[in-house]
Amino acid sequence: MSFAWANQYEPKNDFTKWIDEKLPLPRLVYSAIGAGYPVPRNLNYMWNFGVLAGFFLVFQIITGVVLAMHYAANTEVAFGQIEHIMRDVNYGWLMKYGHANGASFFFMVIYLHIFRGFFYSSYKAPREMIWLLGVVIFLLMMATAFMGYVLPWGQMSFWGAKVITGLFGAIPFIGEPLQVWLVGGYAPNDSTLNRFFSLHFLLPFVILGVVILHIWALHIPGSSNPSGVEVKKESDTVPFHPYYTAKDGWFLGLILTFFAAIVFFGPNLLGHPDNWVEANPLSTPALIVPEWYFYPFYAILRAFTGDLTIPFTGIVLIEAKLLGVIAMFASILVWFFLPWLDKSPVRSGSYRPLFRVFFWIFVVCMAGLFYLGGAKPEEPFIVLSQIFTAYYFLHFLVILPIVSQIEIPKPMPFSITEAVLGKDDDAGSPPTPPAAGKHDSDAPDGALQPAE
């Protein structure tokens, strides 16, 4: 950690001294998530979700390893093995429901974590790498969750696998052979189930690795904070432990209470009844939907119902199927460009009146896409998903760049200390404001911003 005033690890006895010399792991932990990591003192509860996401990742790995001890990746028996886990394995029902709903809570927490990033511009310099790694984690999570949903080999598992692998069939020329290669056959079969099981077991550990990089990258500039002003001095920070361990700790308890309520009293609320029917390659369920956390992207996929043609000629440029696939992947890939699309030097949405309006419109748009992804593919839902999809891309590709150009930010506090206490004795000489609306600096620093 870069702050000069960070507490240093001091081994207390001969044994810890010996360890510290040979392998300074306690030192690493101390500086990463202990008293040696100075964190802005003004973090609000939106900053709790990173730790929670880490908790759910570990929770998923533990319950997943346990479930793998009782599962068999074979289409003949997979569905029955789940019943074996539910009925015969000691506390198997707890592991199964915990794992299935754990995935839901993992995504819930991650979405809040991401939207925290959207509002407070956590993606801006100097934190671009943290953001990019986060998007990678999200993509890996989606892949892992999708393959995990196939493992119970219920109707939704099978048809979800078929539909999603079918996406790759849309790619021109190589699509169909690629799809056959991916599933190892013409439709999801034993080979598919086995490779998905293998990858579903592997990917969480890859995620864990990227999470470590994510945290490493975080510790170079240090945590962002709700004011968007960078840390200037010691009074701006508190040590992570005990201040934020205590805060994360009690908040984890709160979230776990909700989690327990779902696992024990409504474990199937977030699932789909059709997945309690064994996979049947000869009969499609009335409505194929993925798990709720994929709904927005599924809505974007389904929004494309017609081929892209040159008007009045009938020449097809891109088929509808491919368009949907491109749009779905693009909707996440666009996040990779976010640090360069939104160049406003002000980070926090609290000081960006215009951005804030569009941020909330975007939240409504995402909520709409969440709803539409689970709706039946009929009017008016199709036309609504088209409009919402259009707005989704409009937000990232047009609105954000323009807003970041024309917006006049509100006055910002001199420092985090001032943001918290309302005054800062060091703020004697406020910096002279540069001309409004022109921010050519490539490294935004809220402290240098105009105080209009």
Added chain:
Amino acid sequence: MASTAEGAQDGVRRRDWIHIAAISTAGVGGASVLFPLVSQMAPTKDVLAASTTDVDVSSIEPGQSIKATFRDQPLFVKRLTPEEIAEAQADDSADMRDPETLLDRLGEGNADVLVTLGVCTHLGCVPLGAGEGEDKGEFDGYFCPCHGSHYDIAGRIRKGPAPTNLAVPEFEFASETVIRVG
């Protein structure tokens, strides 16, 4: 500024009780999570339910053995001939590593059906001797080819590394013709 982190030098301060309470409660919670995680590895309900096995012994001729399955392990059920009973009883007083009489092993009210696990007590191989024409070892009973343990007619260890006699599981006659093992 880190007022709580400092000041630990005066030992446990009064306002620290809440931290200790919170941390120990969390510890109890974490520890109790271990219970399902550990117990999930114990035998599942279907395995436990299969721990009794019924074997129809009516069709076993004297001198003949059958192999059944009991708790996923082989079970030898043998109907002894009068000669074999005489021979085994004659050995009752012989010098053995794990002395047991034939009657001890047959159990009360059971004249001639010898029930043993087909698992060598040395390291768990299946001894020969139950099948037709298999090597019965030096004592006309069972012979474990893995490490050379010889069992006599009553399944008692007589020679070789095995520490105890072939185990006799608990069993009872559920009817005239059926024994219920386990």
Added chain:
Amino acid sequence: MTIRLGGIIFGLGLTAVLLLWSLLPGALNFAFPEKPDYYAFQEENISPEGGFSFEGPMGNWDTQQLQRGYQVYKEVCSACHSLQYVAFRNLEDLGYSEAEVRAEAASWMVPGIDGKDGSAIERPGIPTDYFPAPYANDVEARAFNNNAIPPDLSLITKARKDGVHYVYSLMQGYNEPDPEDVAKSPEFETPPGLYFNEYFYNINIAMPPQLLPDIVTYADGTEATTEQMSADVTAFLTWAGEPSLIQRKQTGFFVIAFLLFATGLGFLSYKSVWAGMKPKKK
């Protein structure tokens, strides 16, 4: 800079294309709506008066009801429907003793092999056996049931939306279509070999009405009305779908109580850590 400019141009283009293209067919659809939905089947399921004993966070099995439901399954449903994930040994949950379970298992014939020549035979069940399937395979099931496979019932209450109430409603949903609807919309006519049931997803179900009054004679003397039998068999099938249901809820109470306590302590600890540090609202 270039990314931003490219983004704006690309985004505007994409949005324009999408909007034009979505609004055109959408507008057409609004102008010329498709035929209205004539499947106005019952979306809302019914519940027995007072609900089921196992419902709600404090619910528990009514073992008498489960035993009656098991009788209905055995004497009626099992003729066509399998219960493949339930074993006879599980019947101990219904309040039967080990000996009763053994006897009950023996009253079912399950597939086995002859010990002497290995030929396929039927033998009396033992507790570790699973409930036998009425048909050897799907083809036979189709052949005997007017081309409709009777679904396995072990998970039926979880495999349908609001499954518990759905099963209860479906058992009592046999009816006649409204003649007015039939006159208006010929699709309402019940096709031959099917039965009108207002709770079935396409209102025409292949299963004939089953739970006719007094089709079973309850051992405990309860009057076997359609309503009673529907409730009983639903309770039994709910148990069959998730035998751990009650254990789950009871465990949940302890876990949530503990978590609330731990969270409360954690919150006080957090408050104490931050005492004096907490920012005043600016």
